[in-house]
Amino acid sequence: xxxxxxxxxxxxxxxxxxxxxxxxxxxxxxxxxxxxxxxxxxxxxxxxxxxxxxxxxxxxxxxxxxxxxxxxxxxxxxxxxxxxxxxxxxxxxxxxxxxxxxxxxxxxxxxxxx
Amino acid sequence: xxxxxxxxxxxxxxxxxxxxxxxxxxxxxxxxxxxxxxxxxxxxxxxxxxxxxxxxxxxxxxxxxxxxxxxxxxxxxxxxxxxxxxxxxxxxxxxxxxxxxxxxxxxxxxxxxxxxx
Numbered sequence: 001x002x003x004x005x006x007x008x009x010x011x012x013x014x015x016x017x018x019x020x021x022x023x024x025x026x027x028x029x030x031x032x033x034x035x036x037x038x039x040x041x042x043x044x045x046x047x048x049x050x051x052x053x054x055x056x057x058x059x060x061x062x063x064x065x066x067x068x069x070x071x072x073x074x075x076x077x078x079x080x081x082x083x084x085x086x087x088x089x090x091x092x093x094x095x096x097x098x099x100x101x102x103x104x105x106x107x108x109x110x111x112x113x114x
Numbered sequence: 115x116x117x118x119x120x121x122x123x124x125x126x127x128x129x130x131x132x133x134x135x136x137x138x139x140x141x142x143x144x145x146x147x148x149x150x151x152x153x154x155x156x157x158x159x160x161x162x163x164x165x166x167x168x169x170x171x172x173x174x175x176x177x178x179x180x181x182x183x184x185x186x187x188x189x190x191x192x193x194x195x196x197x198x199x200x201x202x203x204x205x206x207x208x209x210x211x212x213x214x215x216x217x218x219x220x221x222x223x224x225x226x227x228x229x230x231x
Contacts (some may be wrong), residue, residue, distance in 0.1 A: 033219075042118075043205070043221040056218065088157055092219075100228055103149070105159035 003027065006091050006106035013033060014114055021109045023074040029104070031096045032074040034066060037088040037108070049074060050096055061111030081113045116141045118208050118222035127196045134181070135191040135225045143167075145211040148189040149219070150180065153203040155228030162204075165189060168228050196229045203227075 004025045013019050025032065034046040048056035049068040061087075065077040074091055091106045117140040127133035139148065150162040165173045165180045173180040181190040188210075193200055206222040 001216065043225045045218060045220070048218070090157075090159060092159070102161060102164060104161070105151075108157040 003105050004093055006107035006109050010110050012112045018079040021076040021089055025072055025093040029093035029095045030071050031094045033092045034076050035090040083113050086113045116210055116220050118206050118220055120147045120222035120225050122204055122225045128230050130195055133196055135204050137189045139187050139208050141210055143210040147209055149207040150191045152204045198229050202230045
């Protein structure tokens with residue numbers, strides 16, 4: 001596989017459930033990101049991992065918990081979510097420190113909290 | 115703080131015509147990059163074109179060109195010869211290249227483009 005792969009593509013969960021979103025990149029990049037895209041809002045940067053270290057947490061509620069075990073994998077653990085957390089969650093990766101700072105995005109996980 | 119503004123929520127264009135999508139930005143950094151992405155209904159963000167702040171020539175990629183006016187802080191996307199498959203949401207994005215800004219790609223609100231047959 002190539003590019004950035006996100007699973008699952010769709011997820012419906014109750015407010016008391018615990019679930020995880022997975023992102024995997026096959027590009028050899030050293031930085032990975034989680035973005036949230038709600039209806040009629042710009043994409044919001046949630047978390048940044050650079051060389052597996054979290055370098056940015058954009059005031060995200062603690063019910064979202066990221067994990068980056070290595071530079072190719074990124075998870076977003078979800079628990080006790082609210083209906084307003086329903087959104088498209090996009091993962092991206094980039095190669096930092098080499099001039100061109102292009103980002104490659106996955107297809108996203110469309111999350112519905114009921 | 116960096117900021118991206120797209121003032122056109124929706125645009126229509128006739129097939130085979132050209133269309134310009136507006137984007138203005140605000141930054142105090144001298145070194146930054148500007149991006150345009152396309153998002154079809156499937157949700158994937160597809161990279162279209164990149165312009166570095168020090169690039170003297172406007173970027174072009176096939177039917178896409180970026181009209182970069184640095185003094186006005188604008189980075190408009192021009193799509194020539196529109197096709198039905200160009201119907202999608204288009205996002206302008208920017209990141210500053212300072213060492214404290216690793217990974218901060220910030221997006222505008224997006225413009226929905228519909229191409230009419």
